Structure formats: C-alpha cells, structure tokens
Amino acid sequence: MTRKKNGLRLAAAALGISALALTGCTSSASNDGDASGAPSGDASGAPITLGTTDKVTSLDPAGSYDNGSFMVMNQIFPFLLNSEPGSPEPSNDLAESAEFTSDKEFTVKLKPGLKWANGNDLDSKDVKFTFDRQLKIADPNGPSSLLGNVESITAPDATTVVFKLKVANDQTFPQVLTSPVGPIVDDEVFPADKVMADEEIVAGKAFGGQYVIDSYNKNSLISMSANDAYAGVLGAPANKSAAIKYYADSNNLKLDVQQGNIDVAYRSLTPTDVEDLGKDSNLVVHKGPGGELRYIVFNFDTMPYGAKTADADAAKSLAVRQAAANLIDREAIASEVYKGTYTPAYSYVPQGFTGAIEPLKELYGTDGKPDAAKAKKVLEDAGVDIPVSLPLQYNPDHYGPSSGDEYALVKKQLEADGLFKVDLKSTEWVTYQKQRVTDYPAYQLGWFPDYSDADNYLSPFFAKDNFLSNNYDNPAVDKLISEQRGMADAAERTKAIEDLQTMVAKDLSTLPLLQGAQVAVAGKDVQGVEKTLDPSFKFRLGVLSK
Amino acid sequence: MGTATLPASNKSWVDKLPIISHLKMSSGLQRGMLISGLALTGLFLIAAIFAPLIAPFDFAQSGNANGDFPRQAAPGGDFIWGTTSGGYDVFSRTIFGAQTAIFVIIAAVVMSLFLGVLLGLVSGYLGGWFDRIAVMLSDAIYAFPSLLLAIVMSIVISQGQSKVFGGVMAAAISITVVFIPQYFRVVRAEVMRLKAEPFVESAQVIGASPWRVMFTHLLRNATRTLPLIFTLNATEALLTLAGLGFLGFGIEPTSASEWGYDLNRAMSDATSGIWWTGLFPGLAIVVTVLGMTLVGESMNDLNDPRLRRFSRKKAKRITEAGVGA
C-alpha cells in the first residue's frame, strides 16, 4: 500500500509542477495527496464515457501501431516505465528501478509479487516474452521497428530484465519503453508467434493495467472496470468503470457530448465543432499541448531548381524554400482554418518538449509574421525567375477534412505578392503515399510522435535515408543526430537538440506549419480532464471522475 | 399550344422532337408536371452555361481587393447565401457546381446509354453464350453496391487525384460502369419480350438480317423507354457524383465546385447550427434531380398508352408523333 500511496503523491506533485494544465480544477490545485483527483478508497465515481473517432486496429501490442489502439492499451496493459499524468518523463510503472548498468546494458528491476488480472504471475518471463515476441512477429502493422536498437533481452531472475542494446547509452530507450512497443503482455495467454485476436485477449482476462475490459464490441463500445491487481504508477482509477464509444463521424460525436450522452469527447472534433462547443455553458473545452506536427516537405531532387531538374541550382532551390518560409502566415492558418485547435509551429520540435526552440521565427518573416519584401529579396539575390511555379500536393482524407482549407490558404499566402504560382492538387491517401517519394516536389505531411522525446522529431526526418526520402543530406546534421542520442549529460543533449533545430531551419528540408493542441471537450461535471492532456500524449481514463 | 414560339414552317419536324411532341400531347396536371420539370431543368442549364456571368465571385475565391472574405459568415450583404469554412461564397460555388454536374452528366449518359443499350440489344436478340456471359457479368457487377463500385473505379481511374478533367471523367466512367448493367437488363428484357412479338417474327420470316431486325425493328421499340432511361441515368449520374464527393472521392475545391464535396464539408457546420453551407448545395441537387425526373416521368407517362391522358381527337396525331421518341 505504501507504494501505491507514494505513486499517488507523485502524481499530485506532478500536477502542481505542470504549467500545462490550462483550465484549473479547484480540487486538483491542492498538493495534498488525499485531496487530489485520484482518490484511493472512495472510487465511488459514476461511470465515465469517452467518445472518440479513433479506431482500434488490434488490442495486441504486437499487431498495431496507431493512436486508437494505443489509447486502449494504455488503460489495460502495464508498462515497465510509464509517464505520470502531467509529465512526459518516464517513471517506474512495473519497474522498481530502470537504468543503464553499463554502456550497452539497460537493466530493469521489477516490483515483486505482481499479478495479472486473471491471477497469473507477472514477472520477468512476461517481460522477456513481450519483447521477444514483438521482434519475432514483426507484424507489418506492428511497432517492432521501435526496438531497432535492441540486440537481445535476458531475464536472469524473476524480477530482473536486461536489455542489451546495439548503440551505447541510447537516451531515448526509456521513452521507447513507454511507446506503443512497450505494453507488457501475459506469456500464459498470448501466443509467442502470432497476433492474438481481441476477443481472445478479453476472454483470457490478460490485463495488467488500470482497467480490465468487461465487454468488448470492437470499434463500437468497450466497457471497463478498475483492475485491483494493478500496482503501477497510475494508481487506482478515480472512477469505478469507464466506457469508450466509437464514432465514425465527428459531428455525431459532437452532438452526443453536447446532449450529455457521453461525458468526454476526445479526438477528433472539427475546429467548427470545438468553437461551437466552447459556447455551450454545460461543457468545458480542455486544451493541452499536442505532439502533432503539420508541415510541408520539399523534395530536394524535384522541387524548383532541385538536383534532378533541368536547371538544377542548389542556391536557387534554397532561395525558393526560404521565400516560402518568409511568406507563410502560420498565425492566420491557425486562427482562421483551425480556430485555435492548432498553434503556429516555428520549429521542428514542438513546444513543450525539452530543447524546443523557435528558430524559424528569427530566421524568416518578421516576428512570426510574413514578410514579402524579405521573400522577394531572397529570390532576387539568388537570381530566381519570379514568379516561381511550385506544384504543391496535399491529402484530403488523412489529416482531417480541414486540409483543403489549410492548403487553399497556403496557396493564397504564397501567391499574394506575385512571387509564387502554386499548382495545388490533392490525392487520395494510398496513392499519395505511393507517389509522394518520387513525384511530388512539395507536399503536405503530418507527424504524431511514437514517444515524447525531441529525437522523435529529428531522427525520422533529418537523418540520412529517413522516411521522407526527400533527398535531404546534411552530414553535419546526420552526425549530430546520432551523437545526441548517446549523450548522457542532459544539458549537453539539450544544447545539441537546439543546435540541430537551427541547422535544419537554415536548410529548410521541411517547412513546419502547425502544432496540434490536444483537445478534449467534457461536461462541466467531469473532473480531471486537464491532468491527462500532457506532452506524453497518453489519454488516461483513470484520472476522470464526476 | 405550348410551343407557340416556334415558327409554323418548322412544325412538321419540330413537332416530332421528343420534348416538344410530349408537350403538345400533354394536358392538365400532366402538362403541369412536364412544364415545371422543364422549368427546373432549364434553371439548371442556365446556371451551368452562364455560371461565370451569374456568380458574383469565382468558386475558389476567398478574398478580393477589400481583403479576405469572412469565414462561415451568415447569409446577407455581399454573400447572399453566406460563406463556407474556407471563406468561399456559397452562392458562387452552388452556381458553378451546376457546371461540374453537367459535364459529368453528359459524359456519363452518352457512354452508358450507348454501351448499355447496344449490349442489351445484341445480348437479348442473339441469346446464346454471348447472352449468358453478358448476363452473368452484369449480374455480378450489379450485385456490387453501385456507389462502392464507383469509389473503386474512381480510385482506379484517377489514381485518387483531384484534377478537374480526371475527376469528371473518373466520376463519369465509374457511373457508366455501374449503370451499364442496369440499362442492359432493362433493354435486354424488353428485347426478349419483343422478340416474341409478331412483327419481329414476320421480319425474320421475310428474311431480314439479324442486324437489321435489331436496329430497325427492335431498337425503335425497345428504346421507347429511352427518355426515361435518359433522365434516370442523368439524375443517377448526378447523385453518384454527389455521393462520391460526399465520401471524399470528389474533386478538389480549388479545381472545381462540386455539390457533394461542399455537403461533406458542411456536415460539421450543420451540427454547429450553420445551416447555409449545406442547405444550398443540397437543394441544388434536389432541384436538379427533381426537374429532370419530372421531365422523364411525364414523358414516360405520355409514351405509355395506359397512362396517357388525351382527347380522342388528339389520339391519331399522338400515335404518329410518339413513335419518334
């Protein structure tokens, strides 16, 4: 019990520290452990219903790699390390301690006497099984690629697990353990070599998180109740039971939360919905920092003056990117199109992450506002023919329906002073993904992080041979990216991350536009929502009560 | 009569034109329905042809010399039907939407009428293995929900891209593929029935070639339902285009204006009480389909002796004029 209490106090302390809780809930402002929103004994709370338009691909951590599935896993599976509400930093969940015991060895000690909801023992065998299984199944839809740095896993005794890593001192590794590859599964229920069906997981009661699933109707309705066997960092849930209702259409979600049929609407309401719900006196719109990043990718080969075009010229090509960066009015896009559900992004690492700075604000435009004169000068100095014709692609069905409005506005901003002639096109998602690498000189993409570390916004984008495949190659950037991952000194690493952002901002491999805010709309009787809208981007039903 | 504006000298052949002859033989409410249908369809055609003249703004215009247009502004002032979440003028987009619609309708109708009628005729008359395969194919395609087939076809044809021509042709071809089986079935059934009629048998006995029998005797009779098919196909093309647009497989908003896409975007406005972004494009669809269906139904009634209302005096003229349809 002491352990449990300790966790709770930590949770409350974290709340006090968190400057990110936008809307205050009076009871949670107190630092007293018992008065915090997570009561220990009196979990009398009425059932909480959450509505979402996300979807579950699979409850099996080996079989899915998406927000919708991960959100449910966060409620029902334990992690070695998990972040407490209010903080993105990993802290011990199943682990009693977790640290580098040598350069390439990360050792986790488990708490003793852990149990699964079905009564099975939860020990190091389960942990080893979990990660071995991820690597063995390597499902096409799964997250096993996040374990790229793991060489092998051993379990010397029942409470010890040792991860042997390929790259020394990987500072992102604790974060990886909180990521979609991190949920621990029961080795007595899950098969070692294939993804398990959701119904079988539910039937086997293979739960070890805050909740157990009582009734499971895939992508329609999940009903859960508190798991007494859970002894991790999140503590006992503030409500006795919770349900998740799935919607296909955000406006049905909006109407249901407005009419009180559900308590909380989370992901994804349209900007118009959020604005309208904000006017409803029975509801509260909660906003927290978001990890989602929206940006334009430039293909260094095929963009105007790109390396593989007839009039290839690296300097001119850079001028074109810089001119575009000077002309974009992020403020206008955020307020007009997204009505504040997104905020301007002047960097590659979203605000709220350790090491995030805003280099694009200083380098381009004037005080974050567009500057046509600057753009014109850049183009003229480089000898670029004005107007520049720029083919620009966006996708209308993957990054929300407002993409059309967003890119219509981008086109308008670029063309406003006659410096660009934008040929705007949209393409359906699957074709888009096939064509973007080869065919699109400039195009829209979005990013949602795997875990809450700045590196997750740098390595995948700017290291050599990254997933963008936009032919950006800056050896200095590449070198620093791989170096910072192994920097054990936090200050040194932060400095490196800051430098990286400035370096990339000068090259403009991509042009960040917006950073997403996490938005949850809840009835005004629902408490605790703001606690979970933190930079870990994990929505925890356990903090809600009413 | 209703066509008083026509010069008298032209009367002989003008009177035989489908719509005009129908107008002349109609009376009472039937005429009322036909005329109101023609009026609504006329409205649609005028909007489509003169869109650039009627619409105050371009369909993808979200600002002018005076600055940006307001977003989601209520009807009134410069924007008689309000503006959308993208800052476009609803009235202008609705008018320009007629243009997109008519391109798709023409392309789809021409293609599916031609292919569907031809296949139905040949298949129904010749029978045998060709008929069986054609029936099987059409049954199979028919069994697939039409809108989903249209979605798949539009992905295959346009590769999901949003170009205007590509989008229009993708919609048109998808619609064609979906409707060929339907018209094939109808024409084939009619041909099968007519095949047993005495006039076909007598033609066969005289020694007319199969092609001659098909294209002179059968085509003429089997396609009496043509005006109905025509309007049904046109309305269905429009509804499918709108359905594609609604489900997000339509045309990019800055490339062309399309009612279904606008309705899709308007859904989230509607739940916030913003009614004008969805109401007008939706009404445009309803009015256009209503107009064309009224014309088609009236013509069908007038072609069908059991449903036709006419005075005895008119009877003779009608039988002559009606066949031309």
Add this chain to the structure above:
Amino acid sequence: MTITSPPGQVPSPLAAPKPAKQKGGGFLRYVITRFLLIIPTVFILITVVFFLMRVTGDPITAALGGRLTPDQLAERIHEAGYDRPLFIQYFEYLGQIFTGNLGRTLTDNTAVTDILTTYGAATLELAINAVLVALIVGIPLGLVAAKFRDRYPDAILRVLAILAYATPVFFAGLLLKLIFGVWLHWLPIAGRADWQTELQLTTLQAPTGIYWLDALRSGNMEAFVNVTQHAILPAIALGLLTGGVFLRLVRTNAIGTLGREYVEAGRSRGVSEFRLTTKHAYRPALIPIITVMGMQIALLLGGAVLTETTFEWKGLGFKLAEYLTARDFVAVQGIVVLLAIIVAFTNFIVDILAALIDPRVRY
C-alpha cells in the same frame, strides 16, 4: 436508380399470346440452369473485386505510409506477401474460399465471418425497417394516387415520391441533424442505441444482433424503446427512397389494371374474355413489379452504404466503405462475396417467379 415504370407499353394490348417456346426443355431444367448460373456470377464478382482491389493499393501503405521509409514499407509488403505475382495470390485466395475460410481482416485482425454476422445483423435490421416503411408508405399511397389519377392528390404524391428519390440521403441526414440534433432534440440522429442500452444488449446470452429482437427477447422494454427511437430516422431515410419507387410502381400498375378491366368489361361483358385479359395481359404486368422488387434488394444494400454512413449505423455497408479506404482486401472481398450471394439469389428467385408467370421469358 431503378426502372420505375414497367416497360409494358404494348402497341396492341391484346396481342395474341403465342405458345411458349420450349427451346431447352421444361421448367425444372430452366430452374437448374438458372441456379447453376449463380456460381459463375459469384465467381466473376470475386475475381473482379480481387483484381480491382489489388490495383488500388495495399493496406500496409494505407496504414503506415506516413511513418516508414519506402524501403521499410517495401519490406513489410514483402513479408505480408503482397508483392508476389497476382495470380499466385489469387489462386491462394480461391483455395481458401473453397475451404470456407474467408480469412481475417488485415486492418483490425477480426475473422471475416464474425464481421459478416455482427454487421450483417445490423444491415438486416435496417433493411427490414426500411422495407416496412416502404410498404407502409408506398402501397396505400400508390393506390390513393391511382384512384385520384391526374388530380391534385396524385400530383402531390408523385412529386413527393420524386422528392424522396431526389434527396440524397446525406443531405436528408444533414437536415435531420439540424432539425433533431441542433434544434428540436426529439430523436437521436446517430447510432443504433445509447451506449448503456448497447451494453445491455451485447452482453446478452446468444444475441441475434438485431437489437429490437434482442430487446424483446430479454423483455427489456426500456431498451426496446431506445432502439426503436434510434431506428426511426434511418429507416425513414432509406425507406422513403424505396417507398417512392413502390408508390410509383403501384400507381402505374393499378392504373393499368383498372383501365384494362374497365375497357374489357365495357367491351365484351363476357366472362371468358375477362379471363382472357387477366390471363394474358395482367400477368405480364406482374413481371416488372417482381423485377423491381428484386432490384430493390440490391438497391437497398447499395443505399445502405450512404444511409449507414450518414446515421452511423454500424452495418455491412458502413464497414465496407471503411475497409475500402483502408484497402483491407480480405475484408472487402468477404463482404462482397456475401452481398454477391444475396443479390444473385434474389435475382434467381426473381427470374424463377417471372418464368412461372410468363413462360415466354424462359431461355
């Protein structure tokens, strides 16, 4: 849509009936031939869908295209076997189907047979409700229209019927959301039941999946009311579409029959001629009705896609659209096979009925 008017405009209404041509043997033989035709129909459809789906892309790109490098994607596609020659994949799939194994969906790892039963029940429920609405609306109003033929009630009803057809279901959905969701709050506009009710119904022993039936069986009247409330708007939206077609069909045929009886009665006053008329003129008029009814099944399934999407009615059409966007071939193929079988059987029954009524239709 469908052909709403029977192609029955016979130039000489009383053309002498010819004896049926018995080209290929008797009725039984026709039935068997026609039945066997179902197999190639379904087979063709599976084939068409299989290849069309492969052309449109793969589920891995759809799911992870925005996260992985092209090489990683290619590797995963290779692991899943989607880069093998199409024909090999095709025959593999056929082999699976023959053993009755429809596979598991690629995007959410569920047995296709589970998808079919769970969501099929929802679609069936919607279809039953819609047909009820269509019959209740279509037949009486069609008779009324015929009785007041070419007078104002007729004109109004016909325009209403056309309006029902002319209003896309998603536009109707938008208006209903405005009226009921935003302004009046009388009826729910999305889903099949409240989450509490849904929870009660899905935790029942051996649920049928048809909610009102489950509610009745468990004697839960509160749930029944809730389910009925949710069913009203979708049933009306889809039912009116079909109801308009029924209305016009009933009207046309009622007028045709009435007119002919009147003519015959006036002309002959003889029973034998009346019987001649009914036997030779009335019966063929039934064929278009049956054909249209049959077509309505396919139409209902097609219309269900938009209705289900608009009203968030989680049925087969809804899932099909979803799986199509995710390029989940296995799921799409499975659902299409089921739909194909339903429609092919309906067509079979329609043709058999038509042949029973009018032997000339036989091959």
